[in-house]
Amino acid sequence: MPGSDSWWDRQDDFEGEAESFVLASGISEPPVDLMHWCRDEDFIRVREVDLRGECDGLLRFKHGRFHLFYDSDPYKRRFNFAHEVAHYLMEEHAKAIADGGGQHASQAGFISDKQMEREADWFATGLLMPGFLFEPRCPDPNFRDIIKVAEAFDVSLTAAALRTTRFTQIRTALVSSSAESIKWCWCSEGMVFSGVFRARKGNPPPRRSKTAEVLGNPEKFTPEPTEGGKCFASEWFEVKREDPVLWEEVFPMPEFSRALTLLTFFED
DSSP: OOOTTSGGGGHHHHHHHHHHHHHHHTOOSSSOOGGGGOOGGGTEEEEEEOOTTSOSEEEEEETTEEEEEEEOOTTTHHHHHHHHHHHHHSHHHHHHHHHTTSEEEEOOSSOOOOHHHHHHHHHHHHHHSOHHHHGGGOOOSSHHHHHHHHHHHTOOHHHHHHHHHHHOSSOEEEEEEOSSOEEEEEEOHHHHHTTEEEEOTTSOOOTTSHHHHHHHOGGGOOSSOEEEEEEEGGGTEEESSOOOEEEEEEEEEGGGTEEEEEEEEOOO
C-alpha cells in the first residue's frame, strides 16, 4: 500500500467533489439521475452499448463534443455509466482525454490500479451514493437491509455494501472471495480501531467457514443471504490485540464464482 501522502488516500477528496455536483443539481432523493450532467447543451452524447468485454466504457472527444459509451453489463451498468460521467466532470481528466488522443477506454469497479481509473471510481461512488443522501439511510450491516438500500439507490449489492461499511458505526468488514482465495476486503473505521485489519488476501476462506462451504458447493446455494454463525477474527484477518468473535453472513454470487461475506463484531 502506498504511503499516507499518496493519491490512494485522497478518496474523500474525490467523493466530496462528486457530492458537490449532486448538491448543486438539487437532487435530494435517490436514485441519482446521471443524465442530469449529460444533456445536449453540455456538449456530451451518451450511448449504452455492448463493449464485448474489451472495456467497461469509452469517453471520446471529437469535433468539440464528448461521446460517452458505457457497457450494458446488467450487474454494473450504472457504475460503468457513472465512471464515464466522472471522467467527463473531472476537469483534469476531461482535458487529458481531449488533449491526449481524444479517447479513453475505462476499467471501472476498483479493478484497476491506475490512478486515473481509481479516481474516477471514487468520484462515481460519490455521484451514485453521495454521503448526504446515503448516511441517513445507512442500514445495519446485514444483507437483507443492504439489498433494500441498493434498490433505493439503483446500485449493485456490492456497491451498497461497500458504502455501508464506510458509514456504519458498527464494527464490520466486507470480504469478496473465490473458492481459491480472498480477493479484497474493506473494514469499517471501528473495525480498524479495534485492531482488526488487513484480511489474509491470497489465502482461501477459512476452511470451517460458511463462505468456504458456499463456494465449495455452489449448486446448493442461491443468491440470498446465508447465516454462517460465529468465528474468530484471526481466521480472516491480521489482529493486533485481542482476538474478537465475529458473526459471519454470506451472500453467494454464483454468476461470478464469488461470495460476499459480512463479518461483524458479535455482541452477546
